[in-house]
Amino acid sequence: MAGQVTSTGRTSELSNLQFALLMALPVLLFLVLVVAYPLGYALWMSFQQIVFFGGYRTNFVGLANYATMLGDDKFWWSIWVTVRFTVESVLLAMAIGLALALLLNRPMRRPGLIRTIIMLPWCVSLYGTGIMFSYLATGQTGFATAIAFFFGADRPVSFVNRQWVIEVLAIGNAWNMAPLVAFFLLANLKTIPTRLYDLAAIDRMSPLETFWNVTLPPLRFTLFVFTCITTVLSMKLFDFIFVLSGGGPGTASAVMTYQIYKISFRDLNLGYGAAQSFVLLFLIVGSTMTLYALWGRREAAR
């Protein structure tokens, strides 16, 4: 316990709470500096109209920025695109991650080498992933075009279009995230006693029932955690989308992060951009809380 010299020269004991606060002070200061201050400043900005031209000035406009959103079609469109991209990314990342984990859990030669190869996509930066998938999906360089030409077609096939660009983005995003999911699931799979599969065989469980009753239960908490993580990561994703599609074609892939970037740094409407950032923040917090309420609470109770 830390002592403190008082004016009378005697040392007096700090209470546990005081000591805890003292110890936490550096990190609290750090958090205030890097989290609370920018967050507070952004909140303040969202109530202002910020003007750059003819001299920088700010005008307090109250909730006007928030009110503008309600009638802004581009805002509502970006929410829809974000939700669609997120749901597809999460489902794909979990499905691919689970499939990889099940594959990696089978007996094989050189398991270390194969695990390393499977892990590689996760090590590629999202910027690099964006460039790679952009080449893979566009008409001039894409593999769909290569396949089509092989079968005698004479027109390039592109997936970077209004109809499919979100799916291209989701596949690229899942390609990048799935290996990490797979590795955590694999760690869970390794804890399943093999005798449990024997018990299932004696109880005459079908392969699907065995998967449901033996394989899945130890994975469910990890699946929940990674559903939350991939949801958050997908919603706040920017660089990958910026590189691959630039929010286009048109506004086809203008997710919220892209929309906020455009409003804040191209249109220089910082107040409105800040207001939309807060909507994104609440969407992220709200979706993880909903996931916890609907799913996580049950898993945590086990």
Next chain:
Amino acid sequence: MAGIRLDHLKKSFGAFTAVQDLDLDVTDGEFLVLLGPSGCGKTTTLNCIAGLETPSAGRILFDGRDVTSDPPHSRNIAMVFQSALLYPHMTAAANIEASLRRSDLAPEERRRRIDDAVSMLEIGDLLDKLPSEMSGGQRQRVATAKAIVRQPTAFLLDEPLSALDAALRMTLRAEIVNLQKRLGSTTVFVTHDQVEAMTMGDRIAVMNGGRLEQIGTPSEIYERPRSLFVAGFVGSPPMNLIRGEVADGVFAAGELRVPLAAAPGPVTLGVRPQHLHVRAEGGLPCAIFALERLGRETVLIVEDRARNRLRLLVEAEFEGRVGDPLDVAPDPARCLLFDDASGLIHAPAN
């Protein structure tokens, strides 16, 4: 209930032969223990009986019916695994019901069997609990209930007690035997613990290196072990095994001389600790190496001048200190002689 017969059973994994040419008869209602060190093939044998492994050669017969290629569920067996394996996300009740889920039983019959098992094993207050909320002993009881509701042809138990603490093991040992005798069900119990084997089995089959070393009642195995392996593996404290030679009706090893009427040649003498006695003089000169006081008796470990260690059972009050000299001599009437190749060659007449 049924008898189980293994006919020239063989199982290999790649180049490794786990079980070779095993013939075994488990009679109806018998409690047979498969005993052996790890890697001796006992669990593989049990897996073959259960249908979890397919034999490489040989046949498995239940009451004369060939079930060698039948899947586990159609053999009507029940199995209890090490550390009382249960589905971890299911309550005790759901785990027990899982045994009957695929059966054609009427709901009332199902209910009755579950109720019977629950009252027999006194697990009524555990039914809503998950395995993670139960103690090792409780899980063991639930796993046993899960096995008996099936009313199986045979119970197969794979080291069900080895993960439990010693006190609980003793309690459950008696409970399992009592239950087996009440149900009269054919049971194959796999263990590496010779105390479990001796206390539980009607008969013991000792396995080593994939082969059956000996099968017999606990007293047969104990009194007349057929090979050096069985002699050394069964019994606690273990039998003293002394390599030596017989010439002119006397066994000689170092300074030890025991008059034994046996054919001359190199042999191993086996004598249980309780048949090795302390003598004032005229025996094998030794010094006390260690004393293990067990309360009811004392295990005395002595070392002769050639640094061979021997174990003796002496009375609890035995006075002595490490390093004290004393003479020991085996009771010639209780000595066994083993030949390396052919096993037991001389045993006392009963």
